Amino acid sequence: ISAYNGSIKLPDMWSDVQSFKDSVQKIRYDNHYREIRDHQANVDFVKGTTSFLSDSTLEVSGEQSFTASSGNIVIGTGADPFIPDLPGSSLALTSDNIFAYKSSIGQLPGSIILIGGGYISIEIADMLAPFGIELTIIQSHDRLLPGMDKAISDEALRLMSGKHVSVIFNGKVKEISKSGKMKIVKLMDGDEEKILSAEEVVMATGRRPHIKGIGLEKTTVKTLNNSIVVDSHMRTSRQNIFATGDVIGRSMLFHAAVKESVIAARNIEGKQNYVMNFSAIPFTLFSYPELGSVGYTEADVINMGIDYEVVSQSLEGDAQSQIFRQRDGWFKIVIEKDGGRILGFQTFAHDGADLVAYFTAAIENGMTAKALAMSCEPHPTTFEAIPSSLRKYL
Template sequence: MSYDLIVIGSGPGGYVAAIRASQLGLKTAIVEKESLGGICLNWGCIPTKALLKSAQVFEYINHAADYGITINGEGAVNFDAVVKRSRGVADGMSKGVQFLMKKNKIDVIMGFGKLKGKGVVEVKAEDGKTQDISAKHIILATGGRSRELPNLKQDGKKIIGYRQAMALPKQPKSLVVVGSGAIGIEFAYFYNAIGTQVTVVEFLPNVVPLEDEEVSKQLERSLKKQGINIMTNSTVESVDTSGDLCKVSVKTAKGTEVLEAEIVLSAVGIATNIEGIGLEEVGVKTDKGKVLVDEFYRTNVEGVYAIGDIVMGQALAHVASAEGITCVEKIAGHHPEPINYNNIPGCTYCSPEVASVGYTEKAAKEAGYEIKVGKFPFSASGKASAAGAKDGFVKLIFDAKYGEFLGAHMIGFNVTEMIAECVVARKLETTGMEIIKSVHPHPTMSEAIMEAAAAAYGEVIHI
């Protein structure tokens, strides 16, 4: 079987690349070892959002009286039904990708794909049978998996990764989450909201350590208020799983503390899936677990490309999709603009939500900018008050000299939907004054962006 393009991996990088290739007239095949849609659709972005929605609904029920609503009896979590709904959402999305493959006349070949030689991919099916397919261009989009620490080996039962955390056989009474990036914090919020006792252990001084420091500190306050135990500047040294409960030895500034929990969730980042896919055989260069590529995702081997979690850049679904489109458009002879990795939004879907793009205040100063910073608290927002969601703020950072929009950092209700305005504004090289003079609708959460810009320039009205 011969193609113009073969894509190995059908996550949000791979399947999007395949569709764009088909749109551009390339005869395309996609190789997938498990489920169309990859981790994101099946075990990541989508099913976690379904779990988080269930937690949010449960919180609404528990706080209905705050909105003047009386509910007779108590709400209760049916953990099996919550997980079942999440899996159903994931299955529906995966079926949607199957439909898109048929619609775009993309051949789907199930099995483990491996580079075999110039322009050749060997596909090994579940039954062990192999077949060779060929193409002038091959894109590697094999993604990542939960990273394991040497002292925190996952057994899938008591010490688990994100995948098991989405479909546990029963709700744990207690949970220790190791790592406070987006994955760790989202699961900590979900399980705490449905009644599990949760402790988060973070090696660095702040939770969500990649975010602006003020956002991190606000999130820690909010999570503690919800009942989550937060331990920063702390390291898990060992876990004893021999008893009914895990005994987690945590080294803190004050000494070693032993925590007990039914389950330990390791959320310390991801490892790339680059083993066994033929990189060494064909001579593709890697460094520290990442495939080396240029700005259009070409490896050092002609005709072989790589995108998504296995290359440098943020390990995010929307980044992989953008990389796939850029890569394919270059292959097809177009002239795509290289991706600006400093204008990639990051989102964490706990409650309150966190969203950001561009420079943090610290990074802007380290880059040599003289800056103007504006903050607008949601406690001063009419829409936030009406929604009962006054936690958090919008913080914008501008270059003092030219008004360049350097960064946006938000924590609050629904801010993951608001951050796109800032991404587009930065792409269009909008200045602070242009944001102030762009009339925002009232009452909305999004007008906090305009107010924060005004605060940076001493023109804020509502605080």
């Protein structure tokens, strides 16, 4: 955007961004419908709502209304944006208003307050900062991305600071109100009360599994912390009922739901015993550069009592990072000291998602540092830095 500030009107660019987003989402939805059509011989697709009548019977209401019984049932009801119970919360937007198909933000606001310091807030701020919007993140914790490795959290803060996004830590929002065209946020910053104003407020406080209204109380399926409890085979407490995706409250990401669903389907077939490895679910924050992680962090392995070592690698000397002018990138690899098994990986890089995918396969398949050190990666790609960083294991 900065390269074209003199010749492009930002509101027009925002309209183009939304149109492009919608066009891609339309392609994706068409793909999903085509997948259903490709399996029409074995799949009946019904638009409507469903509620359990028992552990084996469902009531369906919609284009068709009927009851259905099955030997196996999979629950995949997803999650909804979590809206804290505070005065004026209905005035706030959610990520759905920004990213959903045909989303409702037609014009760019001049200022936005983002409540929450997780990946949703950071991705929104990173996307909107180049448009010159005044952005403020209110985080209730003492750092961004509190569930991630601290190096990732620190890098996220540096990224936000570099893009002139204000961040308030340990902020407790008390109330949202409206005054004219502005929305007012009252919060406690430590012992001090603060009042902030912006044209829009976005509630980015996470998502909550959707378990209400589906009749779970009529089943023997157990829940915990508003999530359906499953084992590593994706089975619930009821042998014939499986649950996958956001509704289980773990690794609430699209790709995790896909893998969990494959595990459930194969176990329903009963041909082989498939197990879900939750530690091999990759996380990527699509800022630029990208932040990513898969497997265990240093804090995780310390808590688990595992003897480990870390290989840290700067990407300053990496050829592709130099080409993309992103020489401040890095990655670190958490390695089991006894045996050299790859346990975890974290990165900040222009192609962080690709690097995380590489290590997802390594962790899923129990690969060792020596095996990766022997790999030959194409030049010029960031992957070259992986065997280079691990040569001491040869």
